[in-house]
Amino acid sequence: MKRGVAITGMGIISAIGTNVEENMTALLFSKTGIGEISNITTRHQKDIKVGEVANTNSQIAKSLQLPENTIFSRSALLGSLAAKQALENAQIERISEYRTGLVSSTTVGGMDLTEKHYKTFQSNPETLKYLKSHPAGDSTQKIAEQLGITEFVTTISTACSSAANAIMLGARLIKAGKLDRVIVGGTDCLSKFTINGFKTLMILSNENCTPFDANRKGLNLGEAAAYLVLESEAVIKKANKKVLGYVSGYANANDAFHQTASSAEGEGAFLAMQKALKVANLQPEEIDYINAHGTATLNNDLSESVAIKRIFGDAVPDFSSTKALTGHTLAAAGAIEAVYSIVSLQEQCVFPNVNFKQPIPELNIPPAVKFQKKKVRHVMSNSFGFGGNCSSLIFSSE
Amino acid sequence: MKTCFIHSAICISAQETFYNNDFLKEASEVTTEFASAIHPVYKDYIPPAAIRRMAPGVKMGVVAAKQSLNEANINIPEAIIVGTGMGCIEDSEKFLNALIDNDEEFLAPTSFIQSTHNTVGAQIALGLQCKAYNMTYVHGAVSFESGLLDAQLLIQTSEAKTVLVGGVDELGKEFSVFFNKIEKQQPQGIQVPFGEGAGFFGMSSEKAGAFAILKDVQVFETVSVADITSKLKAFLTNNGLLFQDIDAILMGENGDAYDVYYHEMQASVFLKTPQISYKKVSGEFYTASVFGFWAGCHLLKRQEIPKILLKNSIEKKNYQHVLLYNQYKGKEHSFTLLSRC
Amino acid sequence: METLRQELKENIIEQLNLEDFTVDDIADDDRLFGDGLGLDSIDALELIVMLDKNYGIKLTDPKEGKEIFVSIAVLAEYIATHRTK
Incomplete structure (x- = not known):
């Protein structure tokens, strides 16, 4: 049987940990990341529970060593962190050594910055700089810059199936021989826009969510980013790389x-x-x-x-x-x-x-x-x- | 590997491109502040129950898609792929304003639901009851080209026999004004008006009835002006072509400082090639290259270049290979190669 | 009650974008969902917001709407009894 596409690295930041090891430990001990929202001020603070990443924007920016006044949406920050981990985990040092692409995904994009500054765009032209992060492709571009990827870069947005589709596209591109290596994944931060959007659909639970339970009351929103490194059979052989698993x-x-x-x-x-x-x-x-x-x-x-x-x-x-x-x-x-x-x-x-x-x-x-x-x-x-x-x-x- | 044949090319734009079949004979440069689309009578195509929640972008997308499938004689495609740079921006504006103005109270769900980037793809699928592959790309000026690349991949690898692929963006009411302001702040910002439109294309691995072939698409994030020509050369070489084999080039010039990328090629390797510039009639938006792609398809089909689009005065008797090159602010580059079949 | 019914018809047409309907097209006893006006689950959520915003009635479970959003007559009756503004 022909093998699937090899996964050689992964990176993640979520409510249950800021890297793979922390996430793994939380999973092994069923440690939940669900709690009260703290990074966003919202009217619904008491009637929702969320899976929030504890780190603030400036903490993440610092660990990415971003210059003082760079404007990154939170999705771009989370995404950059997770994608960098993935590259490191795959022990990739020279990104341009092989034909390398990035397929990221997001639904929120830069909405966190837009919703904060929207009403000032008209009155104060100085704040328009925040608008540039709004388009969904922006977080992907920031990640591409952080990783040094200049070739095929794209963004998928198919709601809650987005990252799965990014992984699928990456695997297909490698299978077809179009690329040797693709970083795939997705990033979404919490925002008032999505909190209130899901609230209008009346599908947010005010308690810790209970999947597949008869008395389930709805979901808890969360924020996270994760990326996988997919590499072709040829690269694996040539570089004698360790494979974590396959997308089959x-x-x-x-x-x-x-x-x-x-x-x-x-x-x-x-x-x-x-x-x-x-x-x-x-x-x-x-x-x-x-x-x-x-x-x-x-x-x-x-x-x-x-x-x-x-x-x-x-x-x-x-x-x-x-x-x-x-x-x-x-x-x-x-x-x-x-x-x-x-x-x-x-x-x-x-x-x-x-x-x-x-x-x-x-x-x-x-x-x-x-x-x-x-x-x-x-x-x-x-x-x-x-x-x-x-x-x-x-x-x-x- | 199978070949990706193009069977239909439908476009809704700032010009009369939907009902009118004269290939831009009466088209003119847009002189208004925004290049709003000339909208078809949507009620003729979309049932009342479905249309009542649709913003202009969704209507444009759904109707262009429907017409494209009709012309391509495809009942239900085996894949639906949509590219959109800004997504459903009008409903995003609505929900944002309601959210801020009412301080998170009394919010209704409709504009939130409709604001999702994949709304157009979903509504096309829903209207057709099409349960097949369904994808939405949202990467700025290569949103549509990412879709083209996927469409070609699906057909080449026999993952799908028929694919509906298109691009759509709507002006909305506020974001376009803000983005305009940003351009005005630049020393040499975009000169053509911001616009909107939708284009959909029926593709298949079957040749019968096709008028063009999608030969190749390359999407890349960044490149220097100095390297752009060699990059293109490699792309053409890959397809067994030389610069002089290209019978017409369609470029996404919008008048800003980054037009140097186009000028670099126009003044060198394509000096004797018919040069087409289309954004002064379509307006600029993330999926404006859809208009260029539509024009490229019809150019091959009719073997003529509309006067309004021709930048130099060079024309040819036969058009076999057409190249599209587009970029946005020096990023989001794409080469698209079309051939007559 | 007649005024309230009239008001509800106008609001529903506007809020739910029922462009092809006028107030006269909706009878007090017409079913709002299914075969009648053809409203769906998203409209039900819109109506819940309308109850809250215009009449100060809060429904916490979308299922509660089922018995209330039967017809204009039933809805008006419910609002008249439960309104807080």
């Missing part, structure tokens, strides 16, 4: 049901999982663990469970949502959960779905509730978003 399957489908809601039969999710298995040339029973999308909204968890059951029948593998620890990090979700999937392969373990009490009565398929060591060869990671955008990735140890 990927697929993107559309639910074509509703602008924000998922269909009752989970058609988009079903198609994405089915196609990803086909690309990976795997049977459903070969999947050892599913890192589910599991946002803890009434709609997603039911629809996703139905789709999982349609694919796996009576033999549903261990599955869990790690969003109870990190919150839903929107565009970054697919990337941080890709990192967690690789950790699952490395540590040979399954992460528990915390806060779970009772299964959804219609289906009765409970998620994994205990941390367990087991043989893990293939992990599926789901990411579904508004606009019916559904993506599924499969990571394999060989």
Whole structure:
């Protein structure tokens, strides 16, 4: 069987840690990052819980050694930090040695700066400098500059499936021989815009979220960034590189049901999982663990469970949502959960779905509730978003 | 590897490009402050229940997409790819203003839902009930070209037989005014007006009915003016072509200081090549190159260059290979190579 | 009550962009969702905001809307009883 595309490095910053090791430890001990919001002043402070990165902007800027007056959106800061870690982890020193691309993703972009200065753009031209960070491509460009990537650079925005699609594109570009190396992932910071947006949809929980629980009340928003380094077989051989795992399957489908809601039969999710298995040339029973999308909204968890059951029948593998620890990090979700999937392969373990009490009565398929060591060869990671955008990735140890 | 054939090219722009089939015969340079699109009668194409929440960008995208599929004889494409630099900016403005003005109270969901960057791609899929591959690129001036690159990759590798790919940006009401201000602050800012528009293209691995081939697309973030020509040479060499094989070049000049990238080529390797400059009629926006791509397609189809677009007075009898080059502020560069089939 | 019904029809048409409708097209007993006016789940959220903003009525669960947003008549009745402004 032909191997997937090799992953040689990863970097991450989330509510449960500022690097891979810290995230790994938090996962192993189910340490949650959900709490009260502190970096943003909002009217909703008391009625929401979020997965916030503790570090302030100036702390991150300092660790990136950015000059005093540079303007970086928080998404650009988080993204730069995680992407730099990924390069370091992959032991890449000369970025231009191979044809290297960057595929990033975001939904929030520079909205944190825009919403802060919007009302002054008209009256005070001096503040217009903050507007330049607004376009979604801006954070990607800042990351590209930080990494020294000058060739293929692009940004994807397909709501909450964004980073999964970035990983998919990177893998396809390498498979087709268009690039030798691609840094892929996503970044999204918390913003008033998204907090209030999700609030209007009435899908934010005022408590710690409870994915796949019968009494789930909605999601907790989070912020994060994560990147993977994907490299071609030729580069791996030539540089004799250590491989962390492989992207063996990927697929993107559309639910074509509703602008924000998922269909009752989970058609988009079903198609994405089915196609990803086909690309990976795997049977459903070969999947050892599913890192589910599991946002803890009434709609997603039911629809996703139905789709999982349609694919796996009576033999549903261990599955869990790690969003109870990190919150839903929107565009970054697919990337941080890709990192967690690789950790699952490395540590040979399954992460528990915390806060779970009772299964959804219609289906009765409970998620994994205990941390367990087991043989893990293939992990599926789901990411579904508004606009019916559904993506599924499969990571394999060989 | 399969070839990526172009079967349809539909554009909604500041010119009469949607209903009118005369290929810019009556087009003129935009002299107003903004290059607003000439909108079709959307109600003729979109059901009332769907249209009521749509901002201009979504309407432009959905209608251009629909028409493009019709002309390409594609019922349901196997992939839908959209590029948009600013996304659904009008609804972003609405939600932002409501959020700030009401201090986070009494906010309604519609403008938030519609502000998401993937709204156009999602609405096209929803309208067609198309469950296939669905992607949205949002990287400034290479948003559309990233989509082209993906479309070509899907077809070359047989991941899809038919692809709908396009680009769309709307002016909105406030961001465009602010971006205008930024340009006015520059010593040599953008000279053409900011604009809006949408273009969609039906592509397939089947040759029958096609009028052009998407030969190659290259997207790169930065390059120096000194290196741009050698970069292009490598791109052409890769496609077995020399500079003199290019029968027309379409360049994204907008009058700002970064036009030196275009001038560098125009004054050297393309001195004797028909040169096309289109942003004075389309306006500048992140997906303005969609207008250039549309013009390139029709140029190959009709074998003529609209007078309004021709920068030098050189014309040719036959147009076989057409090259598009676009960049924004010295970043977000793209080469796109089209050939007659 | 008649004034309230009239006001609701006007607001609903404006708020939900029902461009093809006039106040006269909506009967007091027409169903707002499904076959009637054809409203959907996003409209329900819009109506919840309208209740809060115009009449000081706070619904915390979208499901509560189901029994209230039946028709203009039912909605007006509910508002008349529960309004705080």
